Amino acid sequence: MSDITEVTGIVLSAMPVGEFDRRIVILTKERGKIAAFAKGARRPNSPLTGITRPFVFGTFQVYEGRTSYTIRQANITAYFEEIISDFDAVCYAYYFAELADYYGRENLDASVMINLLYAALKALGRKNLSKPLIRLTYELRIIAINGESPDFFVCQGCGKEKEHLVSFSKSTLGIYCADCADYAHMSVKLEDSTVHALQYITGTPLNRLFSFAVNKNVLMQLMEVITSVRESVIDKKMKSFEMLSIQEELNA
Numbered sequence: 001m002s003d004i005t006e007v008t009g010i011v012l013s014a015m016p017v018g019e020f021d022r023r024i025v026i027l028t029k030e031r032g033k034i035a036a037f038a039k040g041a042r043r044p045n046s047p048l049t050g051i052t053r054p055f056v057f058g059t060f061q062v063y064e065g066r067t068s069y070t071i072r073q074a075n076i077t078a079y080f081e082e083i084i085s086d087f088d089a090v091c092y093a094y095y096f097a098e099l100a101d102y103y104g105r106e107n108l109d110a111s112v113m114i115n116l117l118y119a120a121l122k123a124l125g126r127k128n129l130s131k132p133l134i135r136l137t138y139e140l141r142i143i144a145i146n147g148e149s150p151d152f153f154v155c156q157g158c159g160k161e162k163e164h165l166v167s168f169s170k171s172t173l174g175i176y177c178a179d180c181a182d183y184a185h186m187s188v189k190l191e192d193s194t195v196h197a198l199q200y201i202t203g204t205p206l207n208r209l210f211s212f213a214v215n216k217n218v219l220m221q222l223m224e225v226i227t228s229v230r231e232s233v234i235d236k237k238m239k240s241f242e243m244l245s246i247q248e249e250l251n252a
Contacts, residue, residue, distance in 0.1 A: 004072060005064065007031055009110070010057045010117055012097040016042060024052050024071075025101060026060060029111045033104030036062055036069040047073070055080045055093055057118060078118070082125035089124045091247045092131055095240040096120050096138055102236055103146050112145050115206055123210035132248060133219060134210060136226045137201050141209065144202045148233040150174055152198040157183045165195045170228040188228075194221040 009028035017023045022041035027033050041048035051058070051074040058076035062069040083089040100117050104110055120138045123129055143149045150173045154161050157180025165175050169184040175195070176184040197214055214222065 003063065004061050005030075005069075006059055006061050007034070008059045008114075010097075010100075010114055010121075011052065011054050012101045012104070014053055020046075022048070022052050023068075027100050027104050027110050027114055027117070028060075029109065029114055032106045032108040032110050033101065034062075034069055034106060036060070036071050038071045041071075050079075051076050054097060055083060055121060078121075080121050080125065083121060086124075088131060088247055088251065091240070091244045092124055092135055093121060095135070095238060095244045098238050098240045099139070099142055099234075102234065102238075103142060112206075113142065116141055116145065116209075119206055119210060126210075129210065130213065130219070132223070133214060135244075136219075136222050137210060139230050140198070140201045140226050143229060143233055148229075149202055150229060152195065152202055155180055157181075164192075166190060168225050168228075173229060173232055188221060188224050190221055190225075191218060194218045194225070197222055198225065 007026065007028040007030045009026045012025045012027055014022055014024045017037065020040050020042045022038045023035060024038060025033060025035055038048040038052040040046050041052045048071060052071065056076045057078040058074050060074040061072040063072060080093070083093050096117055100113055103113060116138065120134060123134045124131065140149060152175050155165060155177040156169070156172060156174025157176050162177040164178055166178050167176050167181050167184040167187040167189050168174070169176065170186040170188065172185070174184070181187070193214065197212070197218060200212060201209070
């Protein structure tokens with residue numbers, strides 16, 4: 001048997017394998033995204049049952065095989081039970097996990113993405129926060145973490161940092177000041193509060209990221225801008241997003 005390795009991370013997905021086993025994908029700080037098998041996890045009273053479901057966070061003891069890892073045991077520090085009991089929150093959580101899976105890579109440090117996902121799951125458990133706003137915030141920030149976000153601080157037309165940025169171009173994925181607004185083709189007119197929200201999402205420290213609220217008009221503008229960015233930079237059709245979209249329409 002290979003040496004035991006301890007990794008810290010969040011379970012992104014789980015699927016049954018064979019009669020009693022389970023295969024999970026974990027986003028880890030030490031080894032990036034890894035696949036691991038939990039032998040016997042689906043047997044009654046197995047100690048691996050509760051520690052190998054989606055959204056649990058903790059430390060996992062694993063040993064490495066040729067193509068995957070095998071879980072020996074785990075110490076779970078967060079189960080996010082408040083999400084599991086809320087169907088809407090579960091829909092968002094599966095989507096967040098699928099986005100993390102999309103960007104996750106083996107053997108790349110995933111600490112920042114893990115911290116973002118952890119903070120987003122915590123935010124989903126807070127009843128006073130807007131789940132659509134949490135979703136938009138998470139989408140744009142994970143895109144920014146991976147170096148694909150537009151610069152919302154500088155006018156793309158003149159290249160200057162300006163206070164009065166007034167429009168966003170869906171075609172160039174750039175933000176423009178009033179003097180350069182004519183260059184913003186397929187543009188979305190933005191309120192100052194929307195610009196500030198975009199700057200906040202991409203620039204604020206993670207521990208304050210999910211601590212703001214916006215009015216309905218600003219939320220709609222954020223939706224239009226961030227949807228354009230997401231559809232331009234992410235080339236995968238997320239299955240979990242289809243279900244989430246239906247839930248958001250029902251709750252609108």
